[in-house]
Structures are given as C-alpha cells and as structure tokens.
Amino acid sequence: MATVRGRLTAWYTTALTLTLAAFAAVVYVASHRAAFEELDRRITSEADLTVGILAGVYRAGGVVLQRDAAGRPALVAELTATLDAVPDFLIITHTEGRVLFASAQARARINEFEQLARLARDSRSSVADTVTIQPLGPTLRYVVRPVIGAGAELGAVLAAAPTAAATLQLRQLLGTYALTLPFGLLIAYLVGSWIAGRALAPVDEIITEVREITDGRSLHRRLAVPIERDELGRLAATLNEMMGRLERSFSALRRFTADASHELKTPLTVLRGGVERAITTPELPPDVLATLEEALQEVNRMTELVDTLLTLARVDEGRAPLHRELVDLREIVEEVRETGELLAEPAGLTLDAVTPAAPVVVAVDRSRIRQLLLNLLTNAVKYTPPGGRVRLRLELDDGRIAMTVADSGIGIAAGDLPHVFDRFWRADTARTRTEDRAGAGLGLAICKWIAEAHGGSIEVQSRPGRGTAFTVKLPREAEPGLDAGSAA
Numbered sequence: 097m098a099t100v101r102g103r104l105t106a107w108y109t110t111a112l113t114l115t116l117a118a119f120a121a122v123v124y125v126a127s128h129r130a131a132f133e134e135l136d137r138r139i140t141s142e143a144d145l146t147v148g149i150l151a152g153v154y155r156a157g158g159v160v161l162q163r164d165a166a167g168r169p170a171l172v173a174e175l176t177a178t179l180d181a182v183p184d185f186l187i188i189t190h191t192e193g194r195v196l197f198a199s200a201q202a203r204a205r206i207n208e209f210e211q212l213a214r215l216a217r218d219s220r221s222s223v224a225d226t227v228t229i230q231p232l233g234p235t236l237r238y239v240v241r242p243v244i245g246a247g248a249e250l251g252a253v254l255a256a257a258p259t260a261a262a263t264l265q266l267r268q269l270l271g272t273y274a275l276t277l278p279f280g281l282l283i284a285y286l287v288g289s290w291i292a293g294r295a296l297a298p299v300d301e302i303i304t305e306v307r308e309i310t311d312g313r314s315l316h317r318r319l320a321v322p323i324e325r326d327e328l329g330r331l332a333a334t335l336n337e338m339m340g341r342l343e344r345s346f347s348a349l350r351r352f353t354a355d356a357s358h359e360l361k362t363p364l365t366v367l368r369g370g371v372e373r374a375i376t377t378p379e380l381p382p383d384v385l386a387t388l389e390e391a392l393q394e395v396n397r398m399t400e401l402v403d404t405l406l407t408l409a410r411v412d413e414g415r416a417p418l419h420r421e422l423v424d425l426r427e428i429v430e431e432v433r434e435t436g437e438l439l440a441e442p443a444g445l446t447l448d449a450v451t452p453a454a455p456v457v458v459a460v461d462r463s464r465i466r467q468l469l470l471n472l473l474t475n476a477v478k479y480t481p482p483g484g485r486v487r488l489r490l491e492l493d494d495g496r497i498a499m500t501v502a503d504s505g506i507g508i509a510a511g512d513l514p515h516v517f518d519r520f521w522r523a524d525t526a527r528t529r530t531e532d533r534a535g536a537g538l539g540l541a542i543c544k545w546i547a548e549a550h551g552g553s554i555e556v557q558s559r560p561g562r563g564t565a566f567t568v569k570l571p572r573e574a575e576p577g578l579d580a581g582s583a584a
C-alpha cells in the first residue's frame with residue numbers, strides 16, 4: 097500500500113477484525129457450554145425425578161410393577177400414564193435387562209429405542225454423555241441413573257434428549273455472526289480510515305505548505321509550528337530550521353553572483369574602452385589588429401554574460417521590476433524583425449514576420465519583451481543551418497496573445513526539451529560546436545522569467561532535424577493597478 101494512511105487503515109482493520117473474531121469465538125464457546133449444560137440439567141432432572149417417583153411410590157407401599165398375561169414384568173398403568181408426560185426419551189429397565197417402560201418418544205423411534213435400551217442396561221457411569229444413533233443420527237445427550245429404594249427388580253432409568261435444540265441455538269449464533277461480521281469489518285475499515293485520516297491530516301498540511309514554500313520564491317516563509325511539542329511539532333520545527341539554512345545559503349549564493357557580476361562590470365567597461373581606443377590607433381600591423389578585434393569580441397561576450405547573470409541574480413532577489421507601458425506589440429515584432437534581418441542574412445536564412453492587421457495594445461515592459469523575442473530569434477538563427485527559414489508570428493489565440501518564433505533548424509531531442517529553460521543548460525550539439533554557436537545557456541532562462549513576470553508562459557515544440565517553435569503566451573488585459581494615463 098502506497099500511503100501511510102492506507103497502511104494504518106489496514107492495520108486498524110486487521111486489529112479490530114482479530115478482536116471481533118476472538119470475541120465471537122469466546123461467545124461461541126461460552127454459548128456452546130451453556131447450551132449443553134442446560135440440556136444436561138434437563139435430562140438429569142428428568143432421570144432423578146423418575147427415580148424419585150418410583151422410590152416414592154414404592155416407599156408408600158404402592159405397587160410399582162405388574163405382570164402381564166405371559167408373566168413378564170411391566171410398570172403399573174398409573175405410573176406409565178404419569179411418566180408418559182415426559183417429552184424426552186425415557187427408558188426404565190429391569191435388573192435382568194428387560195425394558196419396563198419407554199416414553200412415547202422412545203416407543204415411536206425403534207432405532208433410538210434399541211440403542212438407548214442397550215445403554216440403559218450396560219452403562220455404569222452416572223455422568224451425562226453423548227451418543228450418536230447409528231446409522232444416521234440423531235445425536236443425543238443421555239444420562240443413566242440406577243433406581244435405588246424402589247425394590248430389587250428395578251434396574252436403571254435413562255433420560256435422553258436430542259442435541260439438535262442446543263446446536264440450533266449455536267447455528268443461529270453463527271448465522272448472526274455471518275450477517276454482522278461484514279458490517280463490523282466495514283465499520284472497522286471506515287473508522288480506521290477516518291482515524292488515520294485525522295492523524296495524518298497535519299502531515300498533509302505540512303506537505304502542502306512545504307511545497308508552496310519551496311515551489312515559489314517564498315523561502316522566507318515558515319511553517320506554523322503547533323504549540324504542543326509532539327512529533328508533528330518537532331517535524332515542523334526541524335523543517336523550519338532546514339528552510340532557514342536553505343534560505344541563508346541561497347541568499348549567500350545570490351549575493352555572491354550579484355556582487356561578482358557587479359564587481360566585474362567596471363573592469364570590463366574599462367577594458368572595452370581600452371581595446372576600442374587601441375583599435376583606432378592608425379597604422380596598426382594587421383596581426384595586432386586581428387588580436388585586438390578578437391579581444392573586443394570576447395570582452396563584449398563577457399559583458400553580455402555578466403549583464404545576464406546580474407539580471408538573474410536580481411530576479412532571484414525579487415529586485416528586477418518591470419517597467420510596464422501600453423505598447424502595440426506589432427511595433428516590437430517589427431523592430432525585432434529588422435534586427436533579425438541583420439543576423440539572418442549573413443547566416444543564409446530567410447526571415448519573415450506575420451502580424452495581425454489590428455493593433456495589439458497591451459501593458460508590457462517594452463525592452464524586456466524585445467529582449468525575449470531577440471533571444472528566441474538569435475537561437476533560431478544560431479541553430480538553423482544555411483538555407484533554412486525563420487518565422488516570427490504574432491496572433492490572438494483564445495483571448496491570449498501568442499508570439500511564436502519558429503525555425504526549420506536542427507531541433508531539440510525530446511529528452512532535452514524539459515531542460516531547455518534551465519540555467520546554463522545547452523544541448524550537446526550546441527556545446528560541441530562552440531565556434532559559430534557560442535553561448536552560455538542563459539538566454540532561455542531569461543525568456544522564461546520575462547514571460548512569467550508578465551503573467552504569461554513560454555512553451556517549446558520541436559522535432560529533431562525538422563525545426564523548433566517557441567511560443568510565448570501573454571494575457572490580454574493590462575495588469576490591474578496599471579495607470580493607463582502614464583502610458584506612452
């Protein structure tokens with residue numbers, strides 16, 4: 097079972113089921129014993145009463161036995177009539193073995209009669225016992241009592257009753273179990289799952305909270321720690337400590353990146369100024385000029401990288417505000433297309449832009465959106481071999497603005513797609529050919545931030561060898577709180 101809740105429920109249900117089963121077994125054994133004791137009491141008292149009656153009549157000087165025509169002894173008619181009222185099997189034997197009386201039950205059932213008569217004659221024990229009448233039952237409880245004080249001729253009295261009455265009760269009990277046990281199980285399951293749910297609800301809350309804290313940029317937030325210092329309280333406190341440490345190391349890292357980028361900016365500017373001045377020196381030998389140009393290119397690349405790092409560090413610290421103004425996005429697309437021409441032409445690519453006829457006015461940070469489109473366009477040019485095609489498209493899609501940069505280039509492997517927006521991530525194909533495909537792997541990370549900071553999103557679709565399309569979607573409405581009056 098995948099969840100602790102499921103396991104707890106299973107344990108609880110099992111424990112309760114075992115308890116119920118043990119309880120049911122105890123009740124069954126007790127009922128069994130009680131039912132048989134009751135039966136034994138009944139037949140014992142029947143036998144004792146019969147012995148008592150016989151002895152009573154004999155002591156009072158009455159006649160107990162009479163002879164029939166053939167001279168065989170039998171119980172006198174008055175006694176027979178009295179004893180016939182006994183509802184169970186009742187047999188009285190002569191000391192010499194002959195049956196002197198058999199109750200109506202016994203007379204009616206010849207099989208039982210014969211076997212019981214034999215028991216009455218032979219049994220030496222006066223404790224109740226069980227006999228199963230052959231061949232097919234029934235099972236009877238019987239007790240044999242010697243007749244004492246009623247003359248020399250009377251032998252023993254046997255009383256017997258079927259166990260069916262007692263076992264019927266037990267069968268009813270089992271039937272009740274069969275009906276109620278499934279309900280018991282169901283209730284055990286429901287109660288178990290409720291208890292487990294209740295016990296684990298705070299854990300779920302902690303999971304949700306931790307996810308919220310670590311998902312967004314809210315590492316400064318902390319979990320609410322319950323006052324009781326129970327296990328969950330300690331867990332929350334421990335997680336809080338951990339997040340504190342995380343926050344400290346994250347911000348140290350950010351501050352380091354921000355400080356380092358900042359510190360690098362000034363020397364890079366000085367360096368660039370120096371190289372630019374040196375390059376303009378007249379009559380430079382060609383090899384020195386080439387070296388200086390190469391140095392300038394590298395310095396420019398480094399400046400760009402440092403700028404990007406600084407931006408990302410500020411984004412992480414929440415210090416990269418957008419300067420929104422109302423802009424017609426078609427203008428930005430046109431500007432980007434013009435710049436793109438300068439890149440596409442030397443790369444041997446055709447570039448076109450498709451925009452709607454009506455203005456698409458929306459409140460955005462003009463320079464950031466331009467940066468976003470330029471990054472995508474630079475990628476498209478960089479990763480498309482000569483002869484390919486790059487298309488810029490601005491359209492309205494389902495109440496949202498969609499800006500697409502599509503190329504017919506080398507594409508991105510499906511397994512790489514989830515990583516393209518990661519910082520410093522570059523596909524192996526991009527890494528190996530550093531000559532014409534230089535880059536740090538930060539362009540798309542910036543694009544993603546710009547799109548999300550505008551309340552939008554960025555998606556990529558690609559097929560290796562066929563081309564790639566990046567689509568940026570922005571909400572149409574201006575963010576609430578924007579002062580339309582100050583717009584350009």
Ligand SMILES: Nc1ncnc2c1ncn2[C@@H]1O[C@H](COP(=O)(O)OP(=O)(O)OP(=O)(O)O)[C@@H](O)[C@H]1O
Pocket residue numbers: 475476479503505506507508516521522523524525526527534535536537538539540541564
């Ligand atoms: N249009 C594209 N076609 C094919 N692969 C692309 C495309 N755009 C991006 N990629 C892949 O995604 C990686 C990350 O792109 P990203 O723009 O973040 O970095 P970069 O272009 O390599 O460097 P930077 O933009 O920082 O100069 C690229 O290295 C490349 O492997």
Ligand SMILES: [Mg+2]
Pocket residue numbers: 471474475535538539540
């Ligand atoms: Mg790039």
